[in-house]
Structure formats: structure tokens, C-alpha cells
Amino acid sequence: MTTRAEARRQTESRILSAARELFGEHGFDRTTVRMVAARAGSDPGLVMRYFGSKEQLFAQAAAIPADGAIEGTPDEIAAQLTAALTEKLADEPIAALAALRAMFSHPEAAGEVRKAMTAQQRQIADQLPGDDALVRSGVIGALTLGLVVSRHLVQLDGLDVPPERLMAIAGPLIDELVTGSRPVE
């Protein structure tokens, strides 16, 4: 027996999943409410009733999953950053990609991405040595973003290798950025 409340919860959840998938695949503009409803085996009108508007549906579907706080000694920070990046390179981070996608076509979402990235970046910078810590942690963010986008979205040739091989190259860069050390000349 399916109660009414339960049916509703399931439907809402199916809609949200479909929205996450489609926003991740096609971005905000090229995803229509009708597409979401169809994939969820539901109805456009129902989507509107449950989520208010396409805008609000997006806000819930593409809420940026906050990376856990990163803290500790520089060495520990480097390890955590490396682990987080490895994970992002391994399986497609749908939600994060949706957010990035949206940033480029959807002004409001851009603000969200900026806020999320800035917050994390400041938090990291506070724990790094050196007077250009904020810039360095910004470069870490840029490198991370660049790698994720280049691998998953652009599907750049050379990056189509196991995450471990990528990290063998990117890892030392992160270490260097965290500690502020210089490479051998």
C-alpha cells in the first residue's frame, strides 16, 4: 500500500534526480521543464506545483555540494586537497559540473559558484604560510577547476588517463602551491 504522502515524496525525489541529471548534461537553458518531467515519468504542471518555478527547481537540484572543510598542517592540507581532486577526477561530479555549466549561462548561479569557491579558498588560505597565500590557494582552485573541466567536459585527449597518473603530475604541483616551495632549477 502506498500512502499519499509517500507517493509524493517519491515523485518529488524522481523529479529532483531527473533535474540533476539533465541540468548536468545540458545546462540550465537547454534543459526544459518538459524534459525533466518526462524523464521523471511525471508532468510539467506537477513540477511547477512542487518546485514553484524552473529557477527554484534548479536551485534545489544544482545546490553546490560543499566540500568538507579542509584543515590541518600544510602537509595535511595538501593531502586532503590531493584526495579531493583525485575523487573529482575519478567519477563525474554531476552536481559540480551542473553548477559550473550554469555559471556560464545563468547569472544568478554564477554568484553561487563564486561564493562557494571563494569561501573554500579563503578558508584554505588562512592556514597556508607565506604572504601570497590567498593567491596560491586561488591557483589551487583554478588548477582543480581546470582539470575537472578539461577532463570531464572538454574531454581533452591527454587527460584521458587513470586518475593516479594524472595525480602523479598534479599532486606535486599542489604540494608546491601549498608549501610555497620552488621547483629545482
Add this chain to the structure above:
Amino acid sequence: MTTRAEARRQTESRILSAARELFGEHGFDRTTVRMVAARAGSDPGLVMRYFGSKEQLFAQAAAIPADGAIEGTPDEIAAQLTAALTEKLADEPIAALAALRAMFSHPEAAGEVRKAMTAQQRQIADQLPGDDALVRSGVIGALTLGLVVSRHLVQLDGLDVPPERLMAIAGPLIDELVTGSRPVE
């Protein structure tokens, strides 16, 4: 006296400029033919007649400006890459940004970006030492993309500094990627 041919050239050029600006600002989907025509002081119908379709207009407006071939010894390559990145960080590369923006909402454009990046990346990899040269040159591309996007599009806090300060940090990373050297432990 303005000849007819000259007037046409000027109009096409105005349309193309407006398209470049608007595609760069708002991406493909959120830029309408009417907006382009208005900014160019022209007419939507004329835009269609001259460029065929919005799609073709975009193709011409956001054609990715091929970076000049990069070649020489590893040291020379590193220098050229550094110079190119410095330039990209200094002034907004509108066309490239438009292409990147479009990539997130427009699958076909992603293919263009892939082609352009892949070509350059292979060309560089051929001249680098080491057996993981292709991966390293891919990471260089990712780092470049990440920095440009983070600075100009996300407008990330820490990266809002003079290009020289950024390059003081990113430059060594590129050197390291080019030569395949390891940082001091």
C-alpha cells in the same frame, strides 16, 4: 561617399563585433539574434541574411583564435607558454571566453574547444621530453583554462591581482610541467 560594398563590409563587421561581445557576456543561449542586431544598430533579418543562422554567426564570432605555433627547446617553449598565459590573464580574451562559455551550454561548441585545445596540446607534447609528455601538456592546458576561467569568469577573489603576481606563482608550475622536473621536497 560610401559605396555599397563598403557599407556592407562595415555592417557585417559591426554585427560580428556585437556578436562577439554578447556571446562573450551571456553565452550562446542567452544571446538572441535581436540583441545582436540591436547592439550593431542593425536588423535581425539582416543578421540572418548575412550569416545564415544564429549557429553560423556564433561559429564566426567565437572562432577560437589559434594561438601561434609553439616550438623550440623546452626552455623556449616554457617562455612562450608563460608569455601567452600572461597575455590571456591581462586582457579578457573575449572570443576564447565566448567559446568556453558556450562549451557549457552548447555541445557542438564543446567539440570546437576540444579540437582547438587538443591540436595545440599535441603539438606541444611532441616537443617535450619524458614519456608522459602528453599528459603533462594536457595539465598545462588545464591549468591555463582554469586560470583564465577562474579569473575572468568566476572572478575568484585571490586571482584578482596583477598578472605578474599570478605568473610569479604559475610560471614555475609551467616550467616544471614542461621539463618534467620535480619540486624540492
Add this chain to the structure above:
DNA sequence: CCTTTCAGTCTACGCTTGTTGACTGAAAGC
């Protein structure tokens, strides 16, 4: 059992979009 509630469906609206084609008037060609 009868009424109320509410998940889910269907239809249609107003609007914007890319695109087309008929029209106008001035430059080009003879």
C-alpha cells in the same frame, strides 16, 4: 458511507525565439 483532500493529468495561455519573405529606396551598370 459520504465528504474532503490532494497527487496527478490535460489543455491552453502568453511570450520569446529563430527565421522567412515581401517591401523600399538608393547605388551600380549600361
Add this chain to the structure above:
DNA sequence: GCTTTCAGTCAACAAGCGTAGACTGAAAGG
């Protein structure tokens, strides 16, 4: 000077969009 060409304008189109609201039928509640 007369015809042809063609840059530029205007109005309208079909299609697709987000959204609203009336409707249906089964579960909930007394």
C-alpha cells in the same frame, strides 16, 4: 535616364518555452 541590383526595413510565421488552472480519481478522515 532607365533598368537592375542589393543593403536595409518591417511584419509575420511556426515552434517551443515557462506557467496557470480546471479537471479526475483515489486515498484520508470522520
